Amino acid sequence: MRTEMYDVIVVGAGPVGQNVAERSRAAGLSVAVVERELVGGECSYWACVPSKALLRPVIAIADARRVDGARAAVTGRISADDVFARRNRYVTDYDDSGQADWIGSIGADLVRGNGRLDGERRVAVSSSDGERLLTARHAVALCTGSNAVLPDLPGMAEARPWTNRTATDSVTVPDRLVVVGGGGVGVEMATAWQGLGSMVTLLARGPLLRRMEPFAGEMVAEGLKEAGVDVRIGVSVTELRRPDPSGPVGISLDDGTQLEADEILFATGRSPRTEDLGLETVGLSPGSWLDVDDTCTVRGVDGDWLYAVGDINHHALLTHQGKYQARIVGDTIGARAARQPLDTEPWGAHAVTADHHAVPQIFFCDPEAAAVGLSSAQAEQAGYRVRAVDVRFNEAQGANLYADGYQGRARMVVDLDRETLLGVTFVGPGVSELLHSATVAVAGEVPVPRLWHAVSCFPTISEVWFFLLKAYRS
Structure with a gap:
């Protein structure tokens, strides 16, 4: 040796x-x-990069449909083959x-x-x-x-379920796809595959994106439903069946419901x-x-x-x-x-x-959900004296110009003793690019009065910062 x-x-x-x-x-x-x-590694070939390459065309079409004038130009279906080719380009054909x-x-x-x-x-x-x-x-x-973790369920081996790797490197669109899991992978893949043409059912034992503010998961669930996803909360898979390797998957739920799908994706932890x-x-x-x-x-x-x-x-x-x-x-x-x-x-x-109080995370579903730091509940559990400030994005003209009838919500969690931000959450189209400003504020422990002097450009979605700070002062 x-x-x-x-x-x-x-x-x-x-x-x-x-x-x-x-x-x-x-x-x-x-x-x-x-x-x-x-x-x-995983990120480059089976996770972050390919998933966003798959999601971007879906979100781009959804954004266009929210704008008068552009909506009329959106005809036909997304070309899955072209999206797969785009994905392959970004993963360098797995080379x-x-x-x-x-x-x-x-x-x-x-x-x-x-x-x-x-x-x-x-x-x-x-x-x-x-x-x-x-x-x-x-x-x-x-x-x-x-x-990826697969739960210990009867029939799991014969069902040959998808994990994140299969979900991001597949070259075919299943007619019917069941996604199990309400976390980031679950909501992103439900968004992507519904946009690519699958009839998607999303199953979750509890609220979606449960580590974020509750309204984040609620708004994402509504967005998925509006897009055509069958979202079922409070259910669990109890058994799988796939006697014919080339046939559909039979799925039993704990509420007695029976489902059938061409593929099933488990996004149930790591x-x-x-x-x-x-x-x-x-x-x-x-x-x-x-x-x-x-x-x-x-x-x-x-x-x-x-x-x-x-x-x-x-x-x-x-x-x-x-x-x-x-x-x-x-x-x-x-x-x-x-x-x-x-x-x-x-x-x-x-x-x-x-690594502890300023961790940023974004889920590229529709609408996007982005957060940094602590939720209001987490901050209270940690012993902080806090105030949560909420605004709707439709107060910002920049958001309404971005999308007609823009639907979004923002919350900042303020430590009242130090008057600094402990956490910020955004939900809405295009909010992913807002998160770094929030991360700087939380990581830098910038005093809220000082943030008043960080002027948002007009007319942009980032005007929401002005309305958050205004609400805090009122």
Whole structure:
């Protein structure tokens, strides 16, 4: 077995692993990046990128239909083949050579194969080319992401359900699609496949987007219904049947209802990709989420050499959060290697900020739902004295110019003791581009009186900020 030494070993070459590698290289450290699938990971090929490539044509048509004059120009159906071709273009036809070349361009080595911990600072890599043992002088960063979870139901195996991977790489449109799950993946895929021509039924045990303000899920549910989706809340699947592999799926619900679909998609949660990572060789439990501190250093492992970054630490299963963590980790590794105090690093000094109270998230359904920080209920549960301020977007002329009869709602949650924002939620067409302004306000703890001087351009959807602040002052 070949043995090679690097300063840093990164296991997983998705966006998170790439950012760890880049920041570690910027600190002058040698880096090996291990990847068993496509360089670029889940986000690039089966999640964020392909899902948005599928959704954008659907949302563009929906937006056009909200504008007098443009509405008349929308005729016929969306070309699914052209949308699939667009998706394939954005996932580079599932060819990762460009991202593999990028790893080489920053001076890191790409090692293809299955990487597993093999004791302290050691990673064993197995591939068709044989076995290699990599050792790290300073750090090993685990950036392996998460898998879709399928519930344990009778008939699951024979039903051959879709997960997010099938839902984003399919090249055919099922006539009837059942989507199980009311989270982000569920509402986005219901939006996309309904727009591409499927008759979609969305099943959820509880409110949609339940971690957001309640009105967000309610408005998204109404939007889906208006688009033609059969939305059923408060139901669960109890059994699946697909005796003919090429036939439909029979679905039993706990309310006694029977459904039939050509395909069924489960969007019911994620589990960490740690079951085959060699965690037992360093005293950790395989298959578990990894407990980390604010620098993403794994707790329970001596020596501050092991990091868990992105989904597998369970802080926030979002690509942008994983990349944010990765930048912190790369700078932390560099500082520790140089024996510098961590608080001198640009990211490490404030690592806690965006991982705990300023996490932004957007769901690209119709209408879009975007939020950062705490909901009003979460803030109250955390012990803050708060005031929630709500406005409708139709008060802003910019929103009405964006879409005739614009329907949207915004809420900001104010910490009354400090008079800063704890959270902001927007729901409506095009609100995704508003969220970063809210994220800056929450992460920066900008005083509400100071926000009054951040003037929104007229006439834009962002005028909603003026109406939120005006409502707060009244």
